[in-house]
Amino acid sequence: MTTATVSLRDLRMVYGTGARRVCALDGVTTDFPPATFTAIMGPSGSGKSTLLHCAAGLDRPTGGRVTIAGTDLGGLDESSLTRLRRDRIGFVFQEFNLVSSLTAAQNVALPARLAGRRPSAGEVAAALAEVGLADRAGHRPSELSGGQQQRVAIARALFNRPAVLFADEPTGALDSRSSRQVLELLRTVVDEHGQTVVMVTHDPLAAVTADEIVVLADGRLVDRLTEASAESIISRLATLEPTC
Numbered sequence: 628m629t630t631a632t633v634s635l636r637d638l639r640m641v642y643g644t645g646a647r648r649v650c651a652l653d654g655v656t657t658d659f660p661p662a663t664f665t666a667i668m669g670p671s672g673s674g675k676s677t678l679l680h681c682a683a684g685l686d687r688p689t690g691g692r693v694t695i696a697g698t699d700l701g702g703l704d705e706s707s708l709t710r711l712r713r714d715r716i717g718f719v720f721q722e723f724n725l726v727s728s729l730t731a732a733q734n735v736a737l738p739a740r741l742a743g744r745r746p747s748a749g750e751v752a753a754a755l756a757e758v759g760l761a762d763r764a765g766h767r768p769s770e771l772s773g774g775q776q777q778r779v780a781i782a783r784a785l786f787n788r789p790a791v792l793f794a795d796e797p798t799g800a801l802d803s804r805s806s807r808q809v810l811e812l813l814r815t816v817v818d819e820h821g822q823t824v825v826m827v828t829h830d831p832l833a834a835v836t837a838d839e840i841v842v843l844a845d846g847r848l849v850d851r852l853t854e855a856s857a858e859s860i861i862s863r864l865a866t867l868e869p870t871c
């Protein structure tokens with residue numbers, strides 16, 4: 628049996644108390660195996676971002692267990708969790724989150740430098756070449772298109788060769804051409820480098836790039852779709868939207 632890169636068991640997340648209590652995750656159990664690409668979909672408020680943040684160790688769930696590459700995150704203190712996030716997990720956000728005063732190369736090298744490593748110029752150049760931006764190393768984010776900024780963010784997230792890359796709406800701020808490039812890049816990460824990608828998206832055209840689509844509704848996992856067409860995804864999601 629292959630150990631899942633990410634394993635979620637009965638994951639629960641409750642925010643607030645009393646009248647303000649929200650159950651964002653209500654017992655989600657699933658595995659993300661090595662070298663797979665999973666899309667997380669579901670209506671607004673269904674718990675997609677909460678799931679991603681808990682799975683990536685950015686938030687602590689109120690119940691259940693998250694295991695990454697065999698390590699139970701619940702058993703880690705803050706500094707061990709920070710180290711695991713740095714070494715084993717990459718995260719990409721909708722809004723890129725690059726440091727505006729740094730060049731593309733400096734942004735890519737930043738997490739490694741913060742971890743006390745001094746990556747060589749050659750290593751950084753190779754990381755940028757992998758995302759098709761070898762000629763943009765000296766450019767600052769404001770001098771790059773949205774799609775290029777997201778590819779720099781992906782190069783940065785992959786720089787430490789994490790076991791898993793989590794992406795929260797990575798194409799949400801991009802036009803269709805840039806979206807396609809980013810999705811192709813994520814596919815390459817899985818198919819050629821054997822890493823695991825978990826991506827939250829609202830876009831059925833983005834979701835069809837994944838091997839499997841996990842559908843959430845009201846904090847629960849309600850469906851898994853494989854080889855689904857964009858049309859069938861839209862139909863499935865329509866059944867979950869509030870009708871009032």
Ligand SMILES: Nc1ncnc2c1ncn2[C@@H]1O[C@H](COP(=O)(O)OP(=O)(O)OP(=O)(O)O)[C@@H](O)[C@H]1O
Pocket residue numbers: 642643649650651669670671672673674675676677678
């Ligand atoms: N920090 C928080 N405090 C209180 N409630 C929260 C918090 N974060 C999320 N929630 C609630 O938890 C539920 C799930 O939110 P989450 O952001 O995970 O949903 P989502 O599926 O990612 O939504 P969207 O597609 O709109 O981004 C929502 O009802 C939301 O209001």
